[in-house]
Amino acid sequence: MKNRVVITGLGVVAPNGVGVTKFTEALKNGTSGIKHHQELKDLNFSCQIGGIPNISDALKSKYFTALQLRGFNSSGILYGCIAGIDAWKDAGFEVNARSELDTDTGLIFGTGTSGVEKFREAIYNLDKGNVRRLGSTVVLQTMTSGVSAYLSGMLGLGNQVTTNSSACSTGTEAILMGFERIQYGKAKRMLVGSCSDHGPYVWGGFDAMRVMTYKHNENPEEGSRPMSATASGFVPGSGAGALVLESLESALDRGATIYAEVLGGEVNSGGQRQGGTLTAPNPEAVKRCITNAIKNSGVDANTIDVINGHLTATSKDGLEIENWVKALHRKGKDFPYINATKSLVGHCLAAAGTIECVASVIQLKSQFIAPNKNCEDLHPDIEALIPSEKIPQQKIELAFNTIIKASFGFGDVNACVLFKTYTI
Amino acid sequence: MKNDTLIVKLKTIIEPYIQDEDAFKNLSEETDFVKDLKINSANLVDIILDIEDEFDIRLENEDMEKMLDVKSAMAIVNTKLNA
Numbered sequence: 001m002k003n004r005v006v007i008t009g010l011g012v013v014a015p016n017g018v019g020v021t022k023f024t025e026a027l028k029n030g031t032s033g034i035k036h037h038q039e040l041k042d043l044n045f046s047c048q049i050g051g052i053p054n055i056s057d058a059l060k061s062k063y064f065t066a067l068q069l070r071g072f073n074s075s076g077i078l079y080g081c082i083a084g085i086d087a088w089k090d091a092g093f094e095v096n097a098r099s100e101l102d103t104d105t106g107l108i109f110g111t112g113t114s115g116v117e118k119f120r121e122a123i124y125n126l127d128k129g130n131v132r133r134l135g136s137t138v139v140l141q142t143m144t145s146g147v148s149a150y151l152s153g154m155l156g157l158g159n160q161v162t163t164n165s166s167a168c169s170t171g172t173e174a175i176l177m178g179f180e181r182i183q184y185g186k187a188k189r190m191l192v193g194s195c196s197d198h199g200p201y202v203w204g205g206f207d208a209m210r211v212m213t214y215k216h217n218e219n220p221e222e223g224s225r226p227m228s229a230t231a232s233g234f235v236p237g238s239g240a241g242a243l244v245l246e247s248l249e250s251a252l253d254r255g256a257t258i259y260a261e262v263l264g265g266e267v268n269s270g271g272q273r274q275g276g277t278l279t280a281p282n283p284e285a286v287k288r289c290i291t292n293a294i295k296n297s298g299v300d301a302n303t304i305d306v307i308n309g310h311l312t313a314t315s316k317d318g319l320e321i322e323n324w325v326k327a328l329h330r331k332g333k334d335f336p337y338i339n340a341t342k343s344l345v346g347h348c349l350a351a352a353g354t355i356e357c358v359a360s361v362i363q364l365k366s367q368f369i370a371p372n373k374n375c376e377d378l379h380p381d382i383e384a385l386i387p388s389e390k391i392p393q394q395k396i397e398l399a400f401n402t403i404i405k406a407s408f409g410f411g412d413v414n415a416c417v418l419f420k421t422y423t424i
Numbered sequence: 425m426k427n428d429t430l431i432v433k434l435k436t437i438i439e440p441y442i443q444d445e446d447a448f449k450n451l452s453e454e455t456d457f458v459k460d461l462k463i464n465s466a467n468l469v470d471i472i473l474d475i476e477d478e479f480d481i482r483l484e485n486e487d488m489e490k491m492l493d494v495k496s497a498m499a500i501v502n503t504k505l506n507a
Contacts, residue, residue, distance in 0.1 A: 067440055070470070135473055136466040 002183045006422055008256040009091025009244030011083035011193070012358045015051025015237050015345045018059070019086060024362050026344065028395055030371035032221040033345050034235050043200050047212035049220040051237030051346035052198045053079060068150075071137040074115030079240035079351070080147035080195030081154065084109065088155055088191060091244035092256055099156045104250075106159030106187045108178045109148045109242070110170035110194035112350035115141035116201040147195055159187040167409030168310070169267070170194045171241060171353020172417055176265045178245045179417075188250040193242030196351040203236040209279075211314060212236055224347075225374040226311035226340035227321070227382050227391060234312040237346030241354030243361070248422075258422045259365050263297035263402075265417035266290075276412040280316065283323050286414055290327035290406060293416035301328045304336050304418075305400035306369060308360040310408045311340040312347050313374075318381035320408075325385050335386040337398070339363065343373035353407040353415065360403045361419055369396050425505055427453075430498050437474045441467040453495040479505060 010020050015033025017023035026033070033051045040048040055078065060069065063082050072078070084107075085095055118141040122134055140146050145163035152161040160181060166173050171194035178190030196202065206212050213233035216223030224235040251258055268289045270282025294301050307324060311317050321338075325331045341356040342348075348355050363369055369392050378388055406416040435451060442448045443462035447455065457463045457471070472488050475481075475497070481504040483491075491497045 067467075070440060133473060135470045137470075 004248035005179050005182045005262045006251050007259040008246045009087040011086030011242040013053045013079040013083045013239045027370040034220045036220045045207050046214035048217045049223050053239045073118040074141040076195040076197040077147045083240035083242040084151045087242035087244050101158040103158035104188040105157045107152050107161045107191045108174045110164040110174040114146045166413045169407040169409035169413050169415040170350040172407040172415035179262045189246045194354045195240035196238045196349040198238030226313045227375045229377045229379045231313040235346035237348035239351045241358040260419045261422045263418040266293040267415045270412035272412045286323045287327040289414040289416045297418040306337045306403040308339045308405040321382050335390050340372050360405045456493045
């Protein structure tokens with residue numbers, strides 16, 4: 001029999017709030033983390049707004065030693081370690097550099113790319129013929145699994161330690177990979193998460209593709225407009241989310257606080273067929289991902305109360321809603337509430353899945369739905385499918401049990417997961 | 425450079441990387457970087473770069489291989505400074 005899996009710890013580093021307490025407040029108040037960044041303007045970006053978490057040097061030094069911070073220049077690893085350690089402590093564990101090896105706990109922490117600014121530093125040195133001057137820090141900060149290497153060492157984790165990467169579905173995929181490892185009894189606990197660097201060297205390629213909005217440089221907080229008729233591209237974000245997943249048995253043995261149960265999920269790919277491309281999703285695969293996630297969770301689609309969508313504020317939002325309607329076989333007033341976290345934090349790329357899953361779990365645990373910002377002018381295609389009251393623009397208190405979250409990524413990859421209030 | 429001046433400068437360079445405070449407090453010419461100060465061997469290259477910057481010298485791969493303790497570090501730095 002498969003183990004049941006529950007969430008016993010949360011950590012988050014988001015543009016609108018660092019730490020679960022501040023992030024929860026920001027969700028409740030509909031606080032945007034999107035700001036104008038002079039650096040982007042100076043570099044001639046079309047989109048000069050973005051979401052960057054606010055981390056002071058004092059906060060950094062609570063998580064990293066002075067030695068670790070020497071030559072440190074990888075914002076993704078910074079965010080990932082803070083979120084990961086917070087989740088670990090939230091689950092009731094200590095952080096001790098001399099702790100015994102914990103062979104029951106593993107780590108899957110995803111990212112798209114690591115330490116791009118560090119890599120830039122190294123490339124400048126290399127091109128000047130100064131390879132010998134790079135020092136010891138380049139490899140660890142630029143290898144994709146850098147965040148997993150840093151975190152697992154801080155915590156002394158001895159089960160599987162790895163990094164996954166599947167573009168913007170990375171975070172949700174990481175959760176499902178950790179979930180399965182516990183389900184099949186290969187680990188008691190998995191710290192799962194994902195992170196993304198901030199800044200021009202990550203965001204530039206997207207700006208060049210013209211997929212980021214250039215219409216809100218003067219009013220940044222209005223820039224991220226999922227489901228709006230005037231949505232004109234996503235707003236880039238950054239940060240990290242992390243969750244401690246644990247077998248129900250282990251959580252009960254420890255008397256741990258249980259945030260929610262992970263019911264199940266699905267990951268798949270559209271193979272860039274049937275309308276799917278490198279950048280556009282194959283709608284058949286999206287629907288199959290959602291349908292299988294529900295089937296694997298052993299629930300009826302009619303019991304789903306809330307959807308936390310991928311909803312990036314590009315022209316694809318309407319297609320996403322249509323896919324949800326078809327996959328759930330629910331439309332009009334029968335449709336669940338929908339929740340677009342990106343309206344507050346932007347599109348945090350590889351970190352998006354876990355930041356939004358943490359948002360989903362917080363809303364489930366605290367029984368509210370965060371406001372969907374900037375969709376006062378709902379897209380008519382969306383309004384034709386679902387009534388506006390299913391897309392709350394103000395926070396609503398709601399007694400609910402089940403939330404479904406999906407993430408889609410470049411390369412035509414999909415991930416979908418279901419969380420439910422834990423009951424015996 | 426006089427040995428006592430040199431050892432003070434080296435101590436300042438090494439300090440950020442040490443993992444054993446007691447061994448550092450009792451640092452002598454015989455102190456081994458990895459065995460006594462528990463410096464992560466990967467950080468030895470960072471110490472080499474810091475030494476290069478401090479004394480404005482260049483250390484070659486062969487010098488680095490020999491620089492395992494305070495005494496050898498002092499000897500190599502002095503050789504370079506007098507070259």
